[in-house]
Amino acid sequence: MNTAQLWTDTLYLLPEIIIALTGLLALVWDFISPESVKKSRLALFSLFGIMLAAVFCFMQAGLDKQIFSNLLAVDYFAVVYKIILLVTAGMVILMSMNYLKVQDTQRGEYYVLILFSTLGMMVMAAATNFISMYLGLELTAISCYILCGFMIKDKASNESAIKYFILGLFASAILVYGISLIYGVCGSLNFSQIQQALSRPGGNSGVVLLTGMVMLIVGFGFKMAVVPFHMWMPDVYEGAPTPVTAFMSIGPKVACFAVALRFFPIAAYALRVQWGFIFAILAAITITLANFHALRQESVKRMLAYSGISHVGYALIGLVATTVDRQIGLMSVIVYFLVYFTANVGAFGVIVLLCQKGRMGEKFDDFKGLGKRSPFAAMLMTIFMLSLLGIPPTGGFLAKVWVFAAAVKADYMWLAVIGVINAIISAYYYLRVTVMMYMHDPEEQSSLSFTPALAVALYIMAFFTLYMGVFPGSFFELAKKSVIALL
Amino acid sequence: MLESISCYDSIGYPILSLVVFLPCIGALFLLFFNSEWIGGIRRFAFGVAIVDFLIALMMLFSFKSGTPAMQFVEKLDWIPSIGASYHIGVDGISVFLVLLTALLGAVTILSTYRAITTQVKEFMICILLLQTTMMGVFVSLDMLLFYLFFEAQLLPMYLIIGIWGSDRRIYSATKMFIYTLVGTFPMVLGLLAVYFNYHDYAIANKLPELFSFDLLTLYNIPIEYTKQLWIFWALFIGFAIKVPMFPVHTWLPDAHTDAPTAGSVVLAGILLKMGSYGFVRFSLPLLPDGVHRFFPVVLMLSGIAILYGVWVAMTQKDMKKLVAYSSISHMGYITMGIFALNSAGITGGVLQMINHGLSTGALFLLVGMLYERRHTRMISEYGGLFKQLPLYTTFFAIAMFSSMGVPGLNGFVGEIMILMGTYNVSSIVAMNVYKAGEIYTVVAVLGILGCAGYLLWLFQRVFLGKVTNPKNKELKDLSGREILTLVPLTVLIFWIGLYPTPFIKRIKPSVDYLVKKKYSLEKLNQPANASAGLLENKGNIVKFANTQEGLNEHSSVMD
16 A cells, blocks of 8 residues: 555545544643633534534545555445434533533543544444454443543442443453454455355355354444343443433444444345344344333333333344345334434433432433423423334334334344334333323422523434434435445 | 326315414414413414314315315325325315314314313414324325324324323323324334335336335235235224224223313314224225125124123213213224225215214213313213203204214214115125125114113203202303304204215215225126135126115115
């Protein structure tokens, strides 16, 4: 590779570079600025960096290139995923400004860590090679470990960080071992070369290869919190600061799915019978078990953690469907995450809104009478809950319908039926939030104060949740284009 | 393919969208009202509903009768990449349901001036949103759009019962919500199977569009027999729970009892019709073979619903519950008429949907008015009200007689057509295999008798005799506003009863088209059709032809 090539490739990396530079500058700024300078300026600076990166990301739409000798891809698919990640990071920063002030833990590193973690996930979204994928994965994970334990005086937060750290490392080790086995069989870490190796006659069998693939699935399963590898997740989610939980409930999962979508249906297509079977079983138990756990929770935050697990299960249905019809299957997963991330970030945002001094606002009881205390907050929460449940006119309904469509198309009727039954069961716990908000009287009369930053975040998320339900045409078009880029 | 007349050719502007979305726009405006200004909020909501009704009425005046065509059709891209479009239109089957929705919307809003005093703004927003979604169900010609409206209707209704309801409101609201989901999610699978069936067909026949949710296109696509069988049940669950049919009716009495009056009126008047409308719009034209295979089951369930509803209504002590169970019985007639699968039966079913909306709507309004005065619905608390409330009693009697099917009122017309259809079911559809038409006619007549029984008994206990309870001595008769809510319903009850031609003239062409296209003799004779084997005997065919003529004669009497 010559120098000129290196320079042009670097240009394609501009969004990532901007995020990295913003993070570094923020770190230095936080270090040299006196205590009196408000940390909210740092947040705004990070936001600015994210917006700039998003603009450059948009400019990359329509390209289809492999850069740095096939380490990373610059294509429509990567752009869509990077936008999801950047928007999530932006919204989380907006939410955090309020939360950190209330919890009295205003420190500059917080924003820096969010930026670095976002950077790692962006690399994952673009990775077409296990090396670059793993690089991104670890950068994300390490930043997240620290973020989980960010509230140092809180025991739960510390527990959360340590749990996440130990189990995360364990998962990484399994993942890496799986990768090394696959490397041993295929002779390459590059997805397209693995594809070629597997599609050679007789290339898709062998104990070592299958072991490697199973370990890969286990590793991803840990990172995406698929049942039965989900045990770490509810505790980690509950202990972590709420905005961080919002961040983790989207970011790492979305990034892992980006890798999975590049690897399984494309590179490992020759092995589709095997991984299709495993993922089908995983999807079924993930949705069902997570759903039943979510039914019993007393904390909304924990309920959302479990519901998040079951949503990963729904996305897995789409992945399973790619074994038969790749276009519809991939499209369903992309649309599912587009919808899921807006509703989920929004729901956590409302919890942040309820969080006041000495009251975390996480319990179901804290939502009592919200419809009277703050009609707008209650309305927004209702929109998010409906979207997660899959009721029109929110985006969630189309996402669910399309995942079921993928399953029906792929003749995985039993999986679709399991999904349907669980969607009905999930109505109970999502509705419980609405019942609390509208059908009980408030325990305290104080009205909530919307800070501008939080209000902006919530309104944007609610707007897109509704917009995707009513005018979903452009989003489906987006998904379709990114699928075409993949295939 | 079914002809469709664009709205730009007939009236020049998208009138249907206006009718459907005006309440929604009104609700958005209401968001910015000061919630203290109750009078203004009520007037505004009522104004929106009235304007909406007037526009719907204008639409009816430019509606062409005597043609099965879809009218005022609008078609725009919605999700082009998966073949979903914003495709709406009305034919004879749906036009009156849209109109009824608009009318009942205005009436219910007017009826809540005394009943709803807390969170008025939120209530009006819910009612207006409900209006939009219900009308959306009746005008959608795209499966995905239909499903969107069908589900979106849940939330406002859920909130109306859950927030403004009585006693066990949360239980009833949640029960309704989850029950409906149990139906609609399987329904989605069925709709998706239809959708992918088109996809496969399009690939095999090299059609230009590979994906389509468009109903009018899908009507012409054959579906494999075995596939039809399970799709039929998938759709059936969704619609049957909404109707509700026996044995999935248990959410209805709870929802009715705990809903505020306005909620009950809309629930009985419109929401239940979404289920029976779904049968006519989806099951019948899309799955003729599935319907042929299973219609005896549906008829049986309808028969059970009729008798069961009557039986349970007899024993009720609560007036509202009584009307709720009578609803189950009456919806049984509608499904029976629809699944008689002949012109008279389906036309009667569609007409009866409107009749039931009017008469049961009026009954719920009346019970609600009494509740507002005395805060109890127990029959035993009343007696001899006729002397105290002569006007009220008159309106009650009219609604009651309409519900009973007394000649001269609307219920009679619908029920007699359903009976005609049911009686002929054996000779029309399955020849020598199925001859239960007579039995079901007897069941239906028994149901009518029973209905007369419990309603007259109710009337006797509540209105006749002496005033036994001293609390009833100071009751005031209807106010001007209350009379205003009842008059339009009463006028229509008499109109349909005395001169139903304008209604039947518009409904019948669409029904005839459906029957001729999917359930006529030639269709049955097609070798692809599973029930073709039943037509071995030529003598039977001759007999069939005679009956068909006979039926036409009957029908022309109705015209």
